[in-house]
Amino acid sequence: MQKCHFLTRRRALLAGAASMGAAGLAGALATGTGRRTAAPAAPAAGAQAARSPLRPSAYRLQPLTGYGPPRAVPGRTPVRSAPLLRMTGRGNTMVLTFDDGPDPRYTPDILDTLAAYDVRAMFFVCGETAAENRDLLARMADEGHVVGNHTWSHPLLTSLRRSRIRAEMERTCEVIEKAYGEPPQWFRAPYGAWNRATFQLGADLGMEPLAWTVDTLDWTTPGTRTIVERVENGAAPGVVVLSHDAGGERSQSVRALRDYLPQLLDSGYHIGVPRRPYV
Structure with missing residues (x-):
């Protein structure tokens, strides 16, 4: 009964997710390349967006305001040969993504900032940290954020056997579904290292692969000002940060x-x- 109540709350909170303002997030996300890829020898990051300085504006596009049950995903998730890198479609739309959490030292502050501006983001969580901070996943669900799968222990997937890759994904899917209220629909490979097995197994579990367009390199602790400049310089319609x-x-x-x-x-x-490209 408790789980049913939670799912009902989650569906209610997601009402109107398809409504994304005038520009919307109507399009799919664009892939980095149409070629088939072999297992990379080293981690591959998403392409950096072209420099696009911010322009003054007299208006602000309104963030999401309502939520409802996600629309059903028809058919089978496609097996891609490259991760999605950016959004397509019209409008000054951007996506903010955060990896490796949740961490009780930092994630609540990030959620507080997003809430202050009524903004939704994506969190690609690691199962072993998510399992210890299920309350933060529940808060993400309550506040309309999207939670994606970032494996259980953040390994270099291209160095693992297929069975181990599946285990890393499946364990994290289970934690997310229990704490967030629904299984993840998005997957991001640690270090941006993808191969055929990651695409196939992710699709088997109903997840689309999402990389990024602008990398803040914040993990190098370059300084707050540098991180801000990287986001501002890379800002452009369609980018994933x-x-x-x-x-x-x-x-x-x-x-x-x-x-x-x-x-x-x-x-x-x-x-x-x-939204999923075909929803």
């Missing part, structure tokens, strides 16, 4: 979000979460 809310000392990432988020909104960008 990669930051971290765990996996190390992330206070710079917390402070940077407080700085660049209002600037993006004041410059006319709509920050939201993507």
Whole structure:
């Protein structure tokens, strides 16, 4: 009975997710390449967006305001040969993503900032940390954020056997479904290292592969100002920004979000979460 009640609450909170403002997040996400890929010898990151300075704007595109049950995903998740890198479609839409959490030291501050501006983001969580912080996944669900699968222990998947890759994904899917209220629909490979097995297994579990367009490199702790500049310089319609809310000392990432988020909104960008390409 408790789980049914939770799922009902989750569906109620997600009402109207398809409504993304005037521009919307109507499109799919664009893939990095149409070629088939072999297992990379080293981790591969998403492509950096072209420099696009922020423009002053007299208006702010309104963030999401309502939620409802997600629309059913028809058919089988396609097996891709490259991860999705950016959104397509019209409008100044951007996606903020945070990896490796949740971490009780930093994730609540990030959630507080997002809530202050009524903005939704994506959190790619590791199962072993999510299992210890299920309350934070529940809060993400309550506040309309999307939770994706980032494996159980953050290994380099291209060095693992297929059975181990599946186990890393499946264990995390189970934790997310129990704490968040529904299974994840998105997957991100640690270090951006993808191969055929990761695409096939992710699709088998109903997940689309999502990489990024702008990498803040915040894990190197380059300084708050540098992180802000990387987001501002990379800001452009359709970009997916990669930051971290765990996996190390992330206070710079917390402070940077407080700085660049209002600037993006004041410059006319709509920050939201993507829908599945075919929903």
